[in-house]
Amino acid sequence: MQVAAIFKTFLGSFSWSMFQWFYSGGEHCGFQSFPMFGLDLYKRRFFFDFSPSFVGLGMIVPHVVNFGLLFGAITSWGILFPFLDSKRGQWYHTDSTTTLNGANGYKIFIGITMIITEGIFNFIKLLSVSSIDYYKKSQENDSGKIKYMLTSPSLNYDDRKRLEVLAGNQIPLFLPVAGYIGCAIICSVAIPWIFHHVTFYHMALLFVILPIFTFCNTYGTGLTDWSVAQTYARFLLFIIAALIAKPGAIIASLAVCGVAVAALNVSSQAMQDLKTGYMTLTNPRAVVAGHIYGVLIGSIINPCIFLAFEANAKDTAPIGSKDSGYPCPSASIYRAIALLGKRGLDQLPDHCITFCLVTFLITLAVETLRLVSQKNDWKLQNFIPCITAIALPYLTGPYYSIDMTLGSVLLIIWGQMNRQSAELLSSAVAAGLICGDGIWALPSSILSIFNVHPPICMKFLASGKQVHIVDSFVNTLGTR
Template sequence: MDATIEDPRLSTSVEVVFAKQHMPDLRGQVTLRAMAVSVVLGIVFCFVGMRIQLTTGLVPALNMPASVLCFFLLKSLVRLLQKGGFAVLPFTRQENMFLLTCVITCLNLAITGGFATALTGMTSTVAKTLADDPDPRDIVDNVPTGKWILFFFLIGMAGVLSNVPFNQVMIIDYKLLFPTGTVVGQLVNSFHTPEGAYVAKMQVMTIFKAFFGSFSWSIFQWFYTSGNGCGFQSFPSFGLGLYKRRFYFDFSATYIGLGMICPHIVNFGLLFGAIVSWGFLYPFLESKRGQWYETDSPSSLSGLNGYKVFISVALIVTDGLINFITLVTSAAINFYQIRQERDSSELTNYINKLHPSLNYDDRKRIEVFLANRIPVSGPVAGYIACAAISTVAIPAMFSQIKFYHVAMLYMAIPVVGFCNTYATGLTDWSVTPTYAKFVIFVLAAWIGRPGAVVASLLASGITMASLHVSSQAMQDLKSGYMTLTLPRAMVTGQLFGVALSSVVGPCIFLAFQNSTKPGAPVGSKQSNYPCPYAALYRAIGIIGMGGVKELPKYCIELCVISVCVTVAIDTAVLISQKRGWSIHSYIPSMTVIALPFFTGPFFAIDMCVGALLLLLWRRMEAGSAQLLSSSVAAGMICGEGLFTLPSVLLNMFKVLPPMCMKFLPGGQEVEVVDSFLNNSGASRA
């Protein structure tokens, strides 16, 4: 292409502001100090992200808080070194972007590798929530941490390497927007101007204030949790009757913070789903015990649990498939149109034809990007080597999955990853969970014998992590393009983030396992970390294998109704969007509505409280709410999330909370408890 760039003085642009700054080379962008800070922030955000996923299964975008903290901490480190008399390189937006890429990649691999979904779904804890006597060949417990480290390193590397050959096509040739990547790039650019630095400092101070308040509140709550069902998390806010239906406010700073970050339609969609399921549908089904089903077992799929699992699966899978078909269709049409335009001319004419008013910023960014592009042969060879090692290593670690299963996955990942990444570039929405569920069903049906559930869940973990890391890596490359960060620096940051996450992620998950209450391990319904999606993923594997022999009466009919309702609502949303009606903005996703069907309403209530607080804040002071609300939410989430670490240490040293706060109904039960306490006190005296 024509690399000639017009005089920057003739245009008002972002790059004009940075025109006088020295452009750092690769060694000036990939620095040891940035790697050191990324280790600290990677651990913090993995803790926070994994805790959210283990409890709710719904992780919001944490890119903005990560961007602010990356800028502040690295800039503070540079100033500290300068005051100490050290000769240091200046802090640039390119180094900032490299650091942020390390942290975001680390977080993405940790939350998509399957700790809260497929991998927990393989355990006996989750298996017993779906069957009273699960087949031991479809259970994997107590996997050594070293195996998880190798597993995550291989699938994370596959995600990064499969993405690199397409970066020029996605970013330069087809000019895909990648909305999150564009916004993050603009944010990093703004931080390195005087006005942006002031705003970032204010946001960081807000994060730390909210963090201190949330962390202090978590300490206070801990004192009242000496026993099962104790503490503020068991506070019957709406009475004991509704508490039994899981309708209560549990005073969680994490969920309130999530409510401030997530769109209002998500928060109130969760509450709507909770009311429909736990308020109306499940009480109705409970009244049919003895008519539609006989068992009282809370885990058997032939009882009430069967309705909960299969209706949830029907809603989520149908919604995912509809969105998948919609995104792939629109992406294919867009891809074909752009390809036709590109084939009609050389690259220069192509870009000028589509963008006749190409400005200084775009030309400068394209020039830097193309001058430092990565040869395709390197990542292709790396991906082939990674696939070969995985084909041998993963079946050696888990005997249920065979080498040809892994080989098939690694052949499909680049093709499917391209489609998924292209759709993400258009819509900012990755449909990797849909791919993962599809793989579970297909592989379980392919194997069709004991061991198929574990094999399909492992394949789901490989698919989910590889495709999500791939699509998000392209988002990061778009941010790097916006900040003139070299593609080689960005890919180096992604590889370092994968290596960091493969070590940090399993260790943090082990910490969560060690911090659970006795008798309530990760994945159980009574646990602090119930992993709501784990049972759903395992149920899809059971369905695929044909392992469900008996379902409660009318279960299939209710699932068919759920599918029809989902299709009707999604169709209405698509028609509304196509015709420009505003009604679609008031209709929540069916996946959002379905999530409380299995987990309960408590976290939806907390998130709605967060949404209401944000609405009130915006009404009172719209400017500060827009500027600082995400910082407050991030501080609240991080404060409660990081209290997990001291709670693990207290548990290791057998330091127990001194009190138990529990609530009982009035009447005879209170008299019995009082009598017991008085007698126990008298006997000790």
Template sequence: MDATIGDPLLLASVERAFEKQPLPDFWEQATPRAMIVAVVLSVVFGFVTLQIQMSTGVVPGLNMPISVLSFIFLKWFVSLLRSCGLPGSEPFTRQENLLVLTTVTTVGNLALTGGFALYIIAMTSTVAKALGETNPDPRDIVDNFPTGQWMLFLLLIGLMSVLTSVPLNQVMILDYRLLFPTGTAQAHLINSFHTPHGAIMAKIQVATIFKFFFGSFSWTAFSWLYASGKDCGFSSFPLFGLQLYKKRFFFDFSATFIGVGMICPLMVNITFLVGGIASWGLLFPFLETKSGQWYHTPSPSSLAGINGYKVCKTKHPSLNYDDRRRIEVFLENKIPASLPVAAYGVCAIICGVVIPQIFHQVNFLHVIAMYIIVPVVALTNTYATGLTDWNIAYTYAKFTIFVVAAWVAKPGAIIVALVSCGLVVSALHISSQMTQDVKTGYMTLTSQRALIMMQTFGVIVGSVLTPCIFRAFQRSAKANVPIGAADSEYPCPYAMLYRAMAVIGTGGVKELPDHCLTFCYAAAGFAVAVNTLSVVSQRKGWKIQVYIPSVTVLALPFFIGSAVAIDMCIGSAVIFLWMKMNSQSAAILSSAVAAGLICGEGLFALPSALFTLFSVEAPMCMKFIHSGKQVDLADSFIRNMSTPAKP
């Protein structure tokens, strides 16, 4: 008798439910209809992404809306083909669904990191004058960037991103077995869309996903009503009091990161919280007492101020049927590491020749230096994304601006620094997102080769499409108010910050606050010591290995605050209590609950983006203030507010 009969985890197996469906071959996954739908959605999300980024500087994550819309568009397109009696009207698969998603996501990420609202706009005289540069050196200005050169530049950095990600895929997904929480949630969502009829346990999981999906979406929509203005709404809820709120310890009611906490190992969540306490609870309050002694600018974003100090493994579960099946398919379609490594070297040489022809301030050595640095940093950035869902490519990019500007330190240094920033931010951001999509592909039995082909297709589409969209916005802008100007319809707020960093960087290390490098060296030494202890303990089989924290996770709260750590620890608490109450139910449904929470809040990014596009603001602002006189002042102000006249 089969010992596995009656095992609820076997009944809950996703791939058992799909077992009777033949696995599509390469060309049944990367189909022409998938490419057509991907191009259509790329145009839509390209416009949305660029307009929001140029208007506000902050773009919400659009992966979940793209997942849902790719499913809807494919379903509609197949119905259209069927009604017209055309070939290609057979039902589409979960693999096609993912390939549309990864193509559109690649286009969107290329739009985000293509410099349209960041480093390319930062090169213009418009931004230079806004910073007070009355007579900027012509060698540090690029006002007219031809569309054809922009397309070529985007194509080169996009291919660099693809080639950076390929060697990381197997390491991150099979060797380290990282979760990539958003990628995992996307896989659950796509699998739920395509669950075969008759899979009873799978249907229960699907129902659970959609219950929490709609609950999370509804809560996020409700929360939005109270978020009109800075630090308004439930996302700034001072659960631990207003004093700790000022130190970034608060609960932001994020369903996404509660869901992430439910599927991340407990050690990761605790390490995240410890990092938050060490940074915002201890180190930064100490540094604030040194204002006027170690640094002399009150700006929280300047590298010359307090911000200058900031930029300076657990047991695996045994392999079940789903794991074995997914590993089998993943390895069948793997790409030999030698191929992308060789292609990366060729790409480096081509870029080293071509990019200096586009930007004359840049030379071959500058480009090659970035190509040497990127794979190393991409490893750490993708590892952080896989552990916690946080991509800190922009932090590395800002640091790159300062270092390269200090390295060159002559007229033209600003342009060299901004171009180097573009290479780094695109390669790191896009490659980590590509590996996340490969994680989704791993969980949906999608060919890794088909994924990489569609990612390359997305790079080609994005490099042609996004500059054209930008030119359309440029032509629609108000006369005599160019993109990047403070009073423009598209002010590109972060472009000014990026140029300011380059300007400061030209002054070299002396522009950093006192003792900044000392803190950097101490942090680096600590990281090396902890990682060495981790490696030795694993080799020796010491029991302490499960208690050694990840330094990468420990460092993240230094950049992003402690609210996320609190959300993730709440997710761990939910799982702990659930396991105590009903371990069987928790084992079967916890991933579905987490996926529903992540997907629901993620889907609200689409209406949020539309609200931003049409300048629709939330109707109310909810804030918290200290008791006593401040309450009386607030009441007095509200009572004296003029009320609108009755019609």
């Protein structure tokens, strides 16, 4: 039944994604920009983009995370950002999205503050709990696995086997430690050789503090199934640029940021795959070996793919430029953060630091409340939102939060109608939705390489004078 559900939803998701492609022949065209809640809310990025991937993801992610995303979308793009827009000309004087001395500074730094605060808080909490637990187990001379099984008689056969496979095939601690030190040494020598503005000491500092951010990102990914590696990398980018604060600081900080993004993404993805391996009774050593093979193969394939896209790009619009078919809109944001770090915090808009301080205190209060409620087993703990989930819409926009909330709503309705069916098939249905939509990216990319573009652009206009103007223009096209 699960296999049949996967194939049915996979075919449906793939077919729907292919159907949508025909109407996306231009910027902001197609069902991905469907103003379901009206054009005014569409301008605030509140719209349903008919993405099977996000709907499926919403069926997997806990409800508290999905509703946290929706709450973050409403408080940011529905309340806070419109208020900040009203302060244009008083607190800041630019509308540019490529700098941080305008409204963009509030959006990015408030989101970063929430994510960094929650990550560090959980790092300290789990480090303390793990240290105490390790001390107790060392006193009892017990690995913890047998004791856990004996004290959990309700544990079923499948979970017992999963524990046996996971605990019986652990990777010796010295291997990852040695591998990390080896990679740190190689990068500390190779990166300064490629980018002369980066020194050995910059890379050494990065690899000293990187495990803390890696842990925080992996923990957040486990909660939300969403990696915020770019957010931590932006913070490190700012720190390195401020630390250097001289000519070459921008290039050096961007290079260090690239290394951080790669490390953070690989670690969070590895933890996700280990979780999947736990559920499928896969040997953890095989999962790690697969990752190593994948990195080695990817280091060869990925440059080839980049060269293929570069060869297909126009000479007048190289890859990454605004007019290119393969733009890189985030590049200007990263450069703006590096420039801000080099020049100092006085470049931020008025009251930005105050907003960040208030955000820090609110995040700290929420995390403390969650910790106390968990310790006292209050029912309130199930309703405390995830701060990282709230922060994501601040950085990316609210559109996907609507899709994921819809996934939660569908799962709740399904569970009310047939709880057994929902528990058995919901994961399979979600996997089919995600895979079908994801697989369509491959043929669409191939079509793009061969200059085969969608034939239709579907857009939406407000009724009235605009419609007559567009009709008049379209009629002139037919006479040529």
